Amino acid sequence: MQNVSHHTNRSAEETDLSRRAAEWFALLLDDDATANDRADFRTWLESDPAHVKAYAELERLWLGSSALPEVAPPPSPTRRRVIKAGGAAVIIGTVGLGSISYLNSSRGDYRTAVGETTRITLPDGSVAELSTATAISVDFTASRRAVQLHEGEAYFTVSADAQRPFTVVAGALETTALGTQFSVAIHDNAISVAVAEHSVRVTSPFEKQDVFEGQSILFADNRLSMPTETDVGSQLSWRDGKLVFISTPFEHAVASLAKWRRGKIIVMDKALARRPVSIIVDIRRAGKILETLENGLPIRIDTYSPWLTLIYPR
Incomplete structure (x- = not known):
């Protein structure tokens, strides 16, 4: 099924880009980030407009405001202005006027x-x-x-x-x-x-x-x-107030769970992302989803704001 394979490949590429942007984000928030790290980040950022958009999305979520606008497609990397703030965040300019899609x-x-x-x-x-x-x-x-x-x-x-x-x-x-x-x-x-x-x-x-x-x-x-x-019963288990995952790749389970809470969740390790998991989550306790995952799986969860969460293996 060529179309499904192509869709899967494209989704994997987008996931890899989000993961790479999150790696840069976590690194630059670290007090040990060096000048070379920031220079390498600038090179990565300017190498592709898609990198700018992926990183800017994380910054909006880190700042935690539902009113922050989405990033418009950048005209060119050379016209980007990157503002460094104390080695922690890089705020991207040139934004559109839309609101975050999952809030609309x-x-x-x-x-x-x-x-x-x-x-x-x-x-x-x-x-x-x-x-x-x-x-x-x-x-x-x-x-x-x-x-x-x-x-x-x-x-x-x-x-x-x-x-x-x-x-x-x-x-x-x-x-x-x-x-x-x-x-x-x-x-x-x-x-x-x-x-x-x-x-x-x-x-x-x-x-x-x-x-x-x-x-x-x-x-x-x-x-x-x-x-x-x-397994339609498991796929539609949300109708009974729960989400059921049977031998499901962890990142697919996380993507489904993320729809039930505001913000973005990124699995930072590829091996962890591919690991099959079997879990049942009560969606009536949506605010406890991350706690349920951390208690039931060998993972570490870093929450940067109510809008941005990174998951690492433990």
Whole structure:
């Protein structure tokens, strides 16, 4: 499945960049950082605009303000001005006017905050269960039932109505119920659909696939994967107030957990990131997620602000 592999590779590259930016961040906060360290950092920073953006994101989170703006794409590294502040932080100039994306939940008829879930009965009697940081809009007419998923994940239990198809639109992807129960989730660079009962038809601008009970599918880089057998119960365990990970790479578990709390979590060691873990986390105690991880796993957690956490092996 070329598209899934390409998506996985791109996600790995972005994770590696975040990890490298965090390594520089931690080093420069250390009182033992040398002039050579700062010179090497400047070289790394100016070598690629993506480095500037990755590091600037960490600084916004370290400063801890939800009102701090996002970084606009930099015009060129040579025009960057890097301001050194006491060997601790490097504040990046040239910023846009947007707010941090995971704090922006103004869209939609129904929405949840970070760490919140809710259950909504739709006008036709269908039920939508919204996961953390999720927003949907509803457009029901005499001939169709349409739900727009703006962000996050929603699980649908669909009431039968042969005259009005029930469709969930997420980006360029449309999922039409051929049965009753399924979820649609928007990730950073992909959209996934998982079916708990009966089947759905997933349609992209270029192809379509029927996905059956116990299967999931991924849409990334404008391509659909083939449906794959999935432990849908574990994947959708958030509906029961917990997240279940069975032999899951640690960084994948952390990425899922991070959606339930504000801020960014970075696993700093590649071997630790790949290590499979089996854990169950109570999402009703979202504020204790980091404590749960540290008590149950051989890791050390460094928290720089409520918005930025780095995880190391212990």
